[in-house]
Amino acid sequence: MKIRKHRLLLICSVGICVVSLLYCYKTLQQDTFHLSVHQSGIKSLFLRGFFWGDSLSIVLVGHNNILSNRISHQKEVIRKGASDGQVSDLVMPDPTGPHGDIHKRQYILQDDLTPYFLSTEAGVLCFREGTEMAEDTVDKAGQRLILEHHKKNNTVLDDRLNKTGKKAAKCTCRTGWHGPNCGVPTVVQHSNLRTKSHLSPRKVPRRIINAININHEFDLLHTRFHELADTVDLFLVCESNFTAYGNSKPLRFLQLLLNGTFSYIEHKILYIFLDHFPNGGRADGWIADDYLRTFLTKNGLSRVQGLRQDDVFVLDDADEIPLREGLLFLKLYDGWTEPFGIHMRKSLYGFFWRQLGTLDVLSGCTVAMLLTVYKGDGILLRRRDYYNMPGFRQYKKTSGHVLIPWSIGNPVHYAGWHCSWCFKPEGIYYKLISAQNGDFPRWGDFPEKRNLTYIKELIRTGGWFDDSDPSYPPSDPKEHMYAPKYLLENFEKYRYLLENPYAKR
Numbered sequence: 001m002k003i004r005k006h007r008l009l010l011i012c013s014v015g016i017c018v019v020s021l022l023y024c025y026k027t028l029q030q031d032t033f034h035l036s037v038h039q040s041g042i043k044s045l046f047l048r049g050f051f052w053g054d055s056l057s058i059v060l061v062g063h064n065n066i067l068s069n070r071i072s073h074q075k076e077v078i079r080k081g082a083s084d085g086q087v088s089d090l091v092m093p094d095p096t097g098p099h100g101d102i103h104k105r106q107y108i109l110q111d112d113l114t115p116y117f118l119s120t121e122a123g124v125l126c127f128r129e130g131t132e133m134a135e136d137t138v139d140k141a142g143q144r145l146i147l148e149h150h151k152k153n154n155t156v157l158d159d160r161l162n163k164t165g166k167k168a169a170k171c172t173c174r175t176g177w178h179g180p181n182c183g184v185p186t187v188v189q190h191s192n193l194r195t196k197s198h199l200s201p202r203k204v205p206r207r208i209i210n211a212i213n214i215n216h217e218f219d220l221l222h223t224r225f226h227e228l229a230d231t232v233d234l235f236l237v238c239e240s241n242f243t244a245y246g247n248s249k250p251l252r253f254l255q256l257l258l259n260g261t262f263s264y265i266e267h268k269i270l271y272i273f274l275d276h277f278p279n280g281g282r283a284d285g286w287i288a289d290d291y292l293r294t295f296l297t298k299n300g301l302s303r304v305q306g307l308r309q310d311d312v313f314v315l316d317d318a319d320e321i322p323l324r325e326g327l328l329f330l331k332l333y334d335g336w337t338e339p340f341g342i343h344m345r346k347s348l349y350g351f352f353w354r355q356l357g358t359l360d361v362l363s364g365c366t367v368a369m370l371l372t373v374y375k376g377d378g379i380l381l382r383r384r385d386y387y388n389m390p391g392f393r394q395y396k397k398t399s400g401h402v403l404i405p406w407s408i409g410n411p412v413h414y415a416g417w418h419c420s421w422c423f424k425p426e427g428i429y430y431k432l433i434s435a436q437n438g439d440f441p442r443w444g445d446f447p448e449k450r451n452l453t454y455i456k457e458l459i460r461t462g463g464w465f466d467d468s469d470p471s472y473p474p475s476d477p478k479e480h481m482y483a484p485k486y487l488l489e490n491f492e493k494y495r496y497l498l499e500n501p502y503a504k505r
Ligand SMILES: *[C@@H]1O[C@H](CO)[C@@H](O)[C@H](O)[C@H]1NC(C)=O
Pocket: 150, 151, 152, 153, 154
């Protein structure tokens, strides 16, 4: 009781601190429920949200003529860029054919009906995957799992007689799972989430929407899809026919999507096509960089039907892969605060050059927060100053949510992987020449840095383009969280990412 009181006091004082900080920070700005988004480049995209009423649904009205005029009624040949010699031209699908509207299709979100929890005889919900089931029995018909705690059969019996018997019956957690329902993974248990004691399993899972921009990170894309296939409900994948530098580039992801390379996951993919380059993007590469996320989020969300305010939006770079268990927790539980980040293991060129510490990227929030606070613009989510944004107070007030950022994982419990420049040498070359104009020095501008022999040497030594001395802690493919499971399970195929290909043995 005492501890609980103290905790309550602590939470209250933290709350008061945050509130008073806010008053100092900004003048209140009235915000209506009606969000009009006008963005240069996107002519008219209206996101109209009806929040907090008795209806749960957010209606997104998309005036979606963004792309339609440009890619209408005729085949278009995507020109070959000056810089990407080897790749073949790609013809956009015939607009009258079955794939012609692939970049305009709507996606209808469905509820995930997977029975993630099962009920003990005493009526306690246990998360299946996290619960010790050595003594479970599948009945002969194979229909129903019955959880039996033989060791505690007396208490179970008591509880059955005793309707309030919450105390006695409980789930026995497997290693790596925590909490009364065994659904809290270690990366949350050991995170800085302050509301850990107020978590509760949801009746209906949230839907998880994972948005990414793709260039040529296809091995990491397969890795993401395999890691998250059963957890993420929808992947928004955006591809542009411009490089971040502003040159033309072929739609290689579209090509793979259409030829069946992603058939195992394509029912969860919404293809987003960015067919223009933002004004000023060539002079200031950061504009181009930001715009990719803005377009991805706005175009993507405008094409999703059935979004709910409590669905989760996660924005990643293609080389940032969240651990499945972390996102699954967000999907299945209520009571966490937002926005949330993810502590990712950092490595370079492959998983073999591990860097110290973690990369903690602010990655997601609920759809309601995305629309109200961030105005449906994913790039704003990445910035950490959401409390300065006009919709913040409104959202905090109407939602009653605790808006304290936290991060899944911690510096020693990785909740994902950030694998930088994880390509074969040719892929690194391609990334160099397509890099945006703003992240200086722009190594792609130096011929000697684009030399494949030089690039291989960097991979071998873990060096960087500035020729600084690399220093890495040793890493071993057998260590926990070395690389995503899919890669380790297909070691031969992805050996170049898992073992230094140029190290002398
Ligand atoms: C369960 O209860 C019965 C009767 O009370 C007892 O005979 C049996 O040994 C118990 N089983 C276990 C595994 O404790």
